[in-house]
Each structure stands twice: as C-alpha cells, then as structure tokens.
Amino acid sequence: KQEVTQIPAALSVPEGENLVLNCSFTDSAIYNLQWFRQDPGKGLTSLLLIQSSQREQTSGRLNASLDKSSGRSTLYIAASQPGDSATYLCAAPTGANSKLTFGKGITLSVRP
Amino acid sequence: GAGVSQTPSNKVTEKGKYVELRCDPISGHTALYWYRQSLGQGPEFLIYFQGTGAADDSGLPNDRFFAVRPEGSVSTLKIQRTERGDSAVYLCASSLAAQREQFFGPGTRLTVL
Numbered sequence: 473k474q475e476v477t478q479i480p481a482a483l484s485v486p487e488g489e490n491l492v493l494n495c496s497f498t499d500s501a502i503y504n505l506q507w508f509r510q511d512p513g514k515g516l517t518s519l520l521l522i523q524s525s526q527r528e529q530t531s532g533r534l535n536a537s538l539d540k541s542s543g544r545s546t547l548y549i550a551a552s553q554p555g556d557s558a559t560y561l562c563a564a565p566t567g568a569n570s571k572l573t574f575g576k577g578i579t580l581s582v583r584p
Numbered sequence: 585g586a587g588v589s590q591t592p593s594n595k596v597t598e599k600g601k602y603v604e605l606r607c608d609p610i611s612g613h614t615a616l617y618w619y620r621q622s623l624g625q626g627p628e629f630l631i632y633f634q635g636t637g638a639a640d641d642s643g644l645p646n647d648r649f650f651a652v653r654p655e656g657s658v659s660t661l662k663i664q665r666t667e668r669g670d671s672a673v674y675l676c677a678s679s680l681a682a683q684r685e686q687f688f689g690p691g692t693r694l695t696v697l
Contacts (some may be wrong), residue, residue: 476626503683515590515675516627516688561626569640570682571617574626 474499474566478575485552486583493547493578495562500540502564506572507536507547509560519560520547552582587608588689590676596695597666605661605692609678610614616659617677617686618651628674633659634682 475498485491497505503524508516520536522529522545528537535548545562559579563572588686589608597603599680609616614635619627629643633653648666663670673693677686 504685506685508688513687513693515690516677517587518685518687521685527613563626565683568682569632569634570615570679570686571629571632571640571643572619572627572677572686573629576624577628 474502474564474573476562476564476573476575478560478562478578480578481576482579482581483582484583487552487554489518489552490548490550491552491558492543493549493562493580495547495575496546496572497543497545497562497564498582499564500543502540505536505538505545506563507534507545507566508561508563510561510577512559516561550582552580554582554584556572556580557582588678588687590674590692593690594695595695596697598697599668599694600695601666603663603666603694605663605674605694607659607661607676607678607689609657609658609659609676610687611673612678613674613680613687614656614677615651615682615684615686616653617679617693618659618661619675619677619692621673621675630661630674632682663694666694668696671696 533550559577561577597653616633621627632640
C-alpha cells in the first residue's frame with residue numbers, strides 16, 4: 473500500500489527566500505508524481521507532473537525532482553512571494569487506475 | 585476550455601437524509617475520480633470511472649455511498665442515510681486517461697448536522 477509523507481506540516485519563511493518542500497513515498501513502482509497547491513477553502517491546482525522517466529520538471533519559479541530509488545520528491549520554489557502562501561500536496565498514483573495517494577500537505581506562509 | 589466543475593459548492597443536510605453531488609469533468613476526459621478530504625488531511629480516493637463504468641470503487645467507505653456516470657461524462661456521487669462522519673469536502677478530478685495528469689474541481693463541502 474502506497475504511503476506518502478510530507479514533513480514538516482507547516483513552514484514559514486521571509487519573502488525572497490528559496491525553499492524546498494519534501495515528499496517521500498513507500499512504493500517506488502510509480503510512473504509519475506504530481507504536486508498540487510491548495511488555497512484555503514478551495515480545490516487543488518495542479519502545479520507539476522513529473523514522469524518516472526524524468527528527474528526534473530520546471531514551471532516558472534517551481535522545480536520538481538523525482539528520485540524513485542530513494543522514494544523521494546522535492547518541490548523547489550525560487551524567490552518566494554507572499555502569493556505563494558498555500559498548502560502544497562504531493563500525490564503518487566497507485567495501480568493502473570492511477571488513483572492518487574496524497575500526503576497531508578505542507579502549509580507554507582511567506583512573510584512580506 | 586472550462587475546467588472541472590462541481591455542484592453544489594456547499595451542501596448542508598440533516599443526519600439520515602439523502603444527498604447527490606455532481607461533477608462535470610473536462611470535455612473529452614475519459615477518466616474521472618472522486619476523492620474525499622477531511623480537515624487537515626490530504627484527499628482520499630473513493631472511486632474511479634473509465635468511461636461509463638466504475639473501474640475501481642475500493643475507496644467507498646460503505647454501501648451507503650454510490651456513484652454513477654451513465655453517459656461517460658457527468659458523474660453523480662450519491663450518499664444515502666447521511667451520517668455526521670460523512671461531513672467533508674468531496675473532490676472530483678478528471679484526466680484524459682489513467683496515468684495522465686489529474687485536474688481537480690473546486691469541491692463540494694458537505695455538512696451533516
């Protein structure tokens with residue numbers, strides 16, 4: 473059974489700082505991993521999907537890496553802004569149906 | 585094009601009542617998923633549709649929960665004899681096919697009094 477862990481549960485940084493959000497998973501037989509952003513009371517916004525054949529995927533100030541052998545993924549946010557404040561969730565698919573197993577998320581607060 | 589939409593955005597009901605939650609996936613997406621999110625937790629899988637058929641309903645908590653997708657597009661999640669423990673945000677997601685990127689709707693917040 474896939475288990476996804478995100479530590480710490482919350483993070484507070486000053487504006488402008490570069491930061492890394494960590495995600496670990498137990499079943500390395502995945503073909504992709506997805507990172508999401510969730511604002512309070514809202515649904516999930518897909519940020520990046522990284523295929524198992526890739527090691528990195530970039531979108532703007534975001535960069536996600538995937539290391540299947542170690543069961544880890546990281547989301548790097550460059551030059552953080554107050555607008556980046558949200559909860560960030562990673563999710564790994566299970567089985568051919570790709571049902572996602574989520575971590576509990578990391579709540580990020582970027583202080584002006 | 586439009587994203588995934590869900591109605592209603594909020595639903596308040598009394599214990600024991602029946603509720604229906606609707607999901608409109610992105611046009612052309614054959615895969616549709618329902619998840620449930622409790623406060624402070626990540627979403628948890630409920631059911632997966634490929635086309636019209638429920639290919640995986642292993643996440644449904646009990647037989648009070650049922651979902652349909654009769655024409656392979658819109659899906660309805662149905663909950664009978666609601667309980668207070670059913671209170672959560674119900675999220676719908678769609679993708680072009682399994683193993684592709686999933687796109688989520690805004691969710692329906694269900695409150696059972």
